[in-house]
Amino acid sequence: MFKDVIIGQYVEGNSFIHRMDPKMKLILTLLYMILLFSVKSIPAYIIATVFTLFIVCLCAVPFKLILKGLKPMIFILLFTAVMNLLMTRGEPLISYELFGRFTLSVTKEGVRIAVLMVVRLLYLLIGTSVLTLTTTPLKLTDGIERLLKPLDVIKVPSHEIAMMMTIALRFIPTLADETDKIMKAQLARGADFESGSIFRRAKALIPILVPLFVSAFRRADELATAMEARCYHGGEGRTKMNVSRIGSRDIKALVIFLIFAAAAAAAEIIV
Amino acid sequence: MIEIKNVSYCYHKEEADGRINENKVLNNVSLTVHEGEFVAILGHNGSGKSTLAKHMNGILVPETGDCLIDGLSTRDEKKLLEIRSNVGMVFQNPDNQMVAAVVEDDVAFAPENLGVPSEEIRRRVDECLKIVGMWDYRRAQPSRLSGGQKQRVAIASVLAMEPKYIILDEPTAMLDPKGREEVISTIHRLNRERNMTVVLITHYMEEAASAERVAVMDDGEIILDGTAREVFHEIEILKNIGLDVPQATELAFMLREDGFNIPHVITVDECVQAIAEALEVKS
Ligand SMILES: Nc1ncnc2c1ncn2[C@@H]1O[C@H](COP(=O)(O)OP(=O)(O)O)[C@@H](O)[C@H]1O
Ligand SMILES: [Mg+2]
Numbered sequence: 350m351f352k353d354v355i356i357g358q359y360v361e362g363n364s365f366i367h368r369m370d371p372k373m374k375l376i377l378t379l380l381y382m383i384l385l386f387s388v389k390s391i392p393a394y395i396i397a398t399v400f401t402l403f404i405v406c407l408c409a410v411p412f413k414l415i416l417k418g419l420k421p422m423i424f425i426l427l428f429t430a431v432m433n434l435l436m437t438r439g440e441p442l443i444s445y446e447l448f449g450r451f452t453l454s455v456t457k458e459g460v461r462i463a464v465l466m467v468v469r470l471l472y473l474l475i476g477t478s479v480l481t482l483t484t485t486p487l488k489l490t491d492g493i494e495r496l497l498k499p500l501d502v503i504k505v506p507s508h509e510i511a512m513m514m515t516i517a518l519r520f521i522p523t524l525a526d527e528t529d530k531i532m533k534a535q536l537a538r539g540a541d542f543e544s545g546s547i548f549r550r551a552k553a554l555i556p557i558l559v560p561l562f563v564s565a566f567r568r569a570d571e572l573a574t575a576m577e578a579r580c581y582h583g584g585e586g587r588t589k590m591n592v593s594r595i596g597s598r599d600i601k602a603l604v605i606f607l608i609f610a611a612a613a614a615a616a617e618i619i620v
Numbered sequence: 621m622i623e624i625k626n627v628s629y630c631y632h633k634e635e636a637d638g639r640i641n642e643n644k645v646l647n648n649v650s651l652t653v654h655e656g657e658f659v660a661i662l663g664h665n666g667s668g669k670s671t672l673a674k675h676m677n678g679i680l681v682p683e684t685g686d687c688l689i690d691g692l693s694t695r696d697e698k699k700l701l702e703i704r705s706n707v708g709m710v711f712q713n714p715d716n717q718m719v720a721a722v723v724e725d726d727v728a729f730a731p732e733n734l735g736v737p738s739e740e741i742r743r744r745v746d747e748c749l750k751i752v753g754m755w756d757y758r759r760a761q762p763s764r765l766s767g768g769q770k771q772r773v774a775i776a777s778v779l780a781m782e783p784k785y786i787i788l789d790e791p792t793a794m795l796d797p798k799g800r801e802e803v804i805s806t807i808h809r810l811n812r813e814r815n816m817t818v819v820l821i822t823h824y825m826e827e828a829a830s831a832e833r834v835a836v837m838d839d840g841e842i843i844l845d846g847t848a849r850e851v852f853h854e855i856e857i858l859k860n861i862g863l864d865v866p867q868a869t870e871l872a873f874m875l876r877e878d879g880f881n882i883p884h885v886i887t888v889d890e891c892v893q894a895i896a897e898a899l900e901v902k903s
Contacts, residue, residue, distance in 0.1 A: 361759070487725045519721045522763040568716045575717035578677055578709040579730040580701050580781065590728040590741040 358418070359485045364409035365598065367483045371492030373599035377606055378480045384610050385469050385476075392616035394468065400609040401472045410482045418478045419471070426467050433463035486518040491589065508584025520568070527564060531557050622653040622676055622707070622785060622819075627685035629671055645671045647840040648685070653819055655784065658811045660828035660848070661821045663837035664862050669821045672837070673789045676819070677707040689785075705734055708778030712790040714770035715762075723765075723773050724749065724758040730781045741780075748776040751814075752806050768799025772806055779810075785817040786810065792824065804830070825852075825866040829886045836863070852886050 366374070381400075388397055405412065439458035447453055481489065494511035501507055532542070535556050542553050629646040645668045653659050663669050674680040675687045678694035689707055692699045711717045720726040724745050731741045749755040752772040762770055771791050778786060788807065792800040804827055810816040820831060828834050834851040836844040838861045844851050852858070852865045855873055864870070868891035875882045875895070882898050885891045 486721045515720060519719060519762070522761070523715055526763070568713075571711065571713060571716035572719070574674075574679060575709075575711055576719060576729075577679055578704060578711075579719075579777065580704045580733040581729075582701065582733065586735045588732055588735050588738060588741065590725070590732060590738055590745065592738055 358414075358482065360410045360414060360482045362409050362483065364407060364483065365602075366404065366408040366479065368598060369483075369602055370593045370595045370599045371484050371488040372495055372593075373595055373602060374480055374484060375489075375492050375496060377602060378476055380606060380610070381476050382473060384613060385472055388469075388613055388617065389465075390617055390620040392620055393613040394465065396609060396613045396616055397472060398468075400606075401475055403609075404479050405475065408479045408483050410479070414482065415475060415478050418482070419474055422470075422474055426470055429470060430463045430467050433466050434459045437462050487515065488591075488593070490514045490518070491591075491593075508587070512584075516572070523568075524561070524565065528557065528561055531560050621655060621688075621690060622651075622817075623686075623688040624649055624651045624672070624675065625686045625688070626650055627672075627675060627682040627687060629668075629675070629680060629683050631671075645840050646675075646682075649837075649840070649842055650685075651835060651842060651845070653785070653817060655817050656811075656815050657833060658808070658818045658831045659820070659833045659835060660831035661819065661835050661837060662823065662825075662828050662851075662863060664823070667837045668840045669837055670789050673709065673787050673819070673821055676785070676787050677704045677709055679709075701734070705730075705781040706784050708781055708783035708786045710771070710774050710778055710786065710788040710791050712793050714767060714774055714794070717774050718762045718770070718777075721761055723754065723760050723762060726762065726773060727777045727780050730777060734781065744780045744782070745776075748779040749773075751779060751810070752776045766799060767795040768802040771795065771799065771803045775803070775806060775810075783816075785819065787819045787821075789821045790823065791820075792822065792827065800824070800827075825864050825869075829866045829869075836861075848886055849884070853884050 385397060388394055405415065434455050435453055437456055437459035439456035441454040441456050442460070444452050444454040484492070490511040493514065494507050497505055497507035497510060536542075540553055540556065542550060544550075545553075627646055627649045628644070631643045631645055633641045633643060635641050649668075649672060651672075661669050661672070671680065675682060675694065676689070678687075678689075678700050681687075681694055687694045689703045692703055694700070694703060718726045719729050727745045727748055728741050731744055736744070745758075746755065749758050752775050754769060754772050754776060757765065757769065757773075762773065765773065774791075775786070775788075786807075791807075792803050795803065807818055807820060808830065811818045818831075820827065822828055829848050829852065831848055833846065834844070834848045835842050836851060836858065843861070844854055844857065852869045855865050855869070858865055865873070866886055868888045869884070869886050872882045872885045872891055872894060875898075880898050881901070882894045885894050
C-alpha cells in the first residue's frame, strides 16, 4: 500500500536534467512554482504547458512513472476542483436547492478557475516529480544544505535540516515495510481496518501505531549510537565525497527557463 | 592495544516512584586486546557484552577504572574522534546503522565526518566495498539488500575510517545461516589478510570456536579468558552459567564420559578425526 510513495524514488539516468547541479534544479523548481502561480491567462498557460512537456521529455524518465507518482495526489486534485466549482460566485450554470435554504451553484467562473487550478497543481506535481525522479535523495538534501548555508548567520541549522531529511528518506522504506508487517500481523489476529465508522477505523489503527512508534524510537536510539561510533559530530569540519558545482549546463537551463518565463509574462501583459 | 582496566559501570534508571535504581552491569572488568588478535566474547543475554563493547570506543565512559586505546584514555574528550576512527564498531541490527539511502553514500559517511578530502573518500569507498565484496552493489538501496549483504556494507562503512580495531556486537544475530557465513568469513579474511584486530561478540559457539581467543562474560564479569581450546575445555563452568559448547566439543565430551578414548576437540574436523582414530584402535 505504500508502493506509490514517490519520495526518494530516484530513477537512474544520464539525461541533461539528471546531470544538472542539484542546487540549480532546486532554484529552477522554485522559480517554476512561482511562474505557475503567477500565470492567469490562457496563452500564458499554454506556454507553461509547453515548458512542462519540454522538461518531461528532457528528463528521459518514462511518463508512466511520473503518472504513477501522481496517483496518490488524485484526491487533493479532486478536492481542489470541487471546492473551486462550488465556491466561486458568478454567473450560474447549474443550481441546486439544498433543504430549500442553501443554493449550490456551479458558475462559469467556477469552472474556469477549477480547471486552471487543477492544471496548475498538476504541473506543479509533475515539476517536483521530475526533480525527485532525476536527483538522488542525497544530492537533493546536499543541494538544500548548500542553498541554506548562507542562512547559517541567522542561525538556520542548514546541516541539521539536511541530515534530518537524509535520515527520513533512508528510513521511509524501512518503516513502510514495518507498517505493512505489523498490519498483516494484526489482520491475522482478526483486526479490521476497512469497515465501521471513521471513529472505529481510527481506533483500529492504534495497535499499529503503538508498536510502530516503539520501534521507531528504538531505531533512532541505535542509529544515533551507530552515527556517533562513526565519528559523527555535527556539520563542523565535514567534507563530501561528491561535490557538484554549478556549470555551463546549469546556466543553459536557467537561460532556457528565463526565456519561457519572459514569454509567459509577455503573454500575460498582451492579453 | 585496547586495555580495559578494572572497569565498572552502572546504568541509572529512574523508577516510577522517583527512586534512582542502579543497575551494575560491569563489575571490575579487565581485558587486554593485542594488535592482530581475534578475540571472541561470549555470554548470555544481559551479561554486559554490549556495554563492554561500547566502552572500547568511548560511547560509554567507565564509572571507575580506565579504558585505554593505544594509550589514549576514552575519558579524554579531545581524543574521542581519534579513538573512534581507530576502533570501528558494527552493531547487531543492520537496518539501524545505515544513514544514507544508497550503499556508497553510507560507506562515505564516516570519512566525511572525519573531514577526509573528496578524492580520498572516493578511493576508500571503492576499496572498502571491494574488500567486503559489495562493489557491484555500490549504487543499490540498503533496503533492497539481504541481511548478510547489509552487514557487509556496515563492515565496509566502518573500514572506511581505516581503523586498527574492529568490534562487532553480535553482527550475525539477525541473519540466516548463509548471511552468517558471509559475514564471519569476511571478518576472518580481514584478520588474516589485513592483520585487522577483531573483537567479535557472539552467542554462536561455532563462531567463537573459530577465534584464537575467547573471553566469557557472566553477570558483568569476565569469568574465563584463554584460547578457544582452553575455554571450551571448561564444559562444567560453561554449562553452569547456561552456555553451550560447540556441538563437536559436546559430542567428544559425551563419548569420553561413556568411556571412549577421545581427546578434547573444538572443531567438527577434529572431532571426525578423533572418532575415526578411536574406532580404528577398537577394531
Ligand atoms: N541503555 C540502557 N539503560 C538501562 N539499562 C541498560 C541499557 N542497556 C543495557 N542495559 C541493561 O544492562 C544489562 C546488560 O546489557 P548489555 O550490555 O546489553 O548485555 P548483552 O549485550 O550481554 O546482552 C542488561 O540487564 C540491560 O537490561
Ligand atoms: Mg548485546
